[in-house]
Amino acid sequence: MKRLQIAVIGYNQDKSTEKTNKIAYQVGTEIAKANAILICGGLGGVMEYACRGAKDHGGLTVGIIPQDEVYFANKFCDVVIATGIGYARDFVVATSADGIIVVGGGVGTLIELCVGYMLKKILVTIPSSGGTAKNFGGKYLDDRKRVFIQTSQDASSAVRLIADYLGQSNGNTKNGS
Numbered sequence: 001m002k003r004l005q006i007a008v009i010g011y012n013q014d015k016s017t018e019k020t021n022k023i024a025y026q027v028g029t030e031i032a033k034a035n036a037i038l039i040c041g042g043l044g045g046v047m048e049y050a051c052r053g054a055k056d057h058g059g060l061t062v063g064i065i066p067q068d069e070v071y072f073a074n075k076f077c078d079v080v081i082a083t084g085i086g087y088a089r090d091f092v093v094a095t096s097a098d099g100i101i102v103v104g105g106g107v108g109t110l111i112e113l114c115v116g117y118m119l120k121k122i123l124v125t126i127p128s129s130g131g132t133a134k135n136f137g138g139k140y141l142d143d144r145k146r147v148f149i150q151t152s153q154d155a156s157s158a159v160r161l162i163a164d165y166l167g168q169s170n171g172n173t174k175n176g177s
Contacts, residue, residue, distance in 0.1 A: 004162065004163060005037045005098050006036045006099050006162055007097035007116075009093065009102055009112045009113065011105055012041075012044055012047070013043070013045040013048070015106060017104075020049075020131075021046070023103050023104075024046040024050040025053035026053060027155040027158060028053025030053075030156050031059055032053070032055075034159050034163055036159070038051060038061045039062050039064065039093060039096050040063055040077075040093065041090070042063020042065040043065060043072070043073070043074060044074060051076035052076045055076045060079075062081065062096075063080050063081070064081045064089055064093050065081065065083065066085065066089045067082055068083075070082045091111075091112075093112055094113075094115035094116045099121055099124065100113070100116045100121055101155075102126065102129075102133040103126055103133055110132050113136060113141075116147075117147055117149070120146050124149075124152050124158045124161050125138075126153070
């Protein structure tokens with residue numbers, strides 16, 4: 001069975017707070033515990049803390065960065081894809097994931113959320129993290145109702161929602177795949 005690829009999207013380092021960083025770290029931890037691969041935009045803030053949480057718990061992380069040089073990525077990315085395509089990389093992040101977890105976030109996060117919505121990915125927000133996660137969780141983005149954006153109170157249940165939805169729940173251990 002293919003390993004799940006879960007994207008973590010949210011605030012960059014300029015808007016991320018201690019609270020969102022902590023939540024992102026927990027999300028990364030839970031992704032690693034589920035033996036899933038963490039996909040993100042590879043830079044700072046939520047992306048860095050999610051990668052750090054995954055790395056601290058033996059996970060595999062992929063950073064898809066907008067720049068054309070790998071050294072821009074945060075140090076917790078195992079695999080760096082330097083796209084050189086700027087904000088268009090948001091499409092690559094969302095498309096590469098089986099499911100997406102939103103922690104805070106602004107307009108870049110909203111772009112990734114919209115791409116996931118159009119592709120009918122499972123989308124889970126943690127509203128207590130604020131921003132895009134708070135504003136768009138628990139609803140559809142438009143009247144087409146392509147996919148309902150789930151909400152979760154914490155990192156563990158967010159990862160479990162995605163794994164269960166995709167039929168790859170493994171009891172949150174590394175022995176399931």
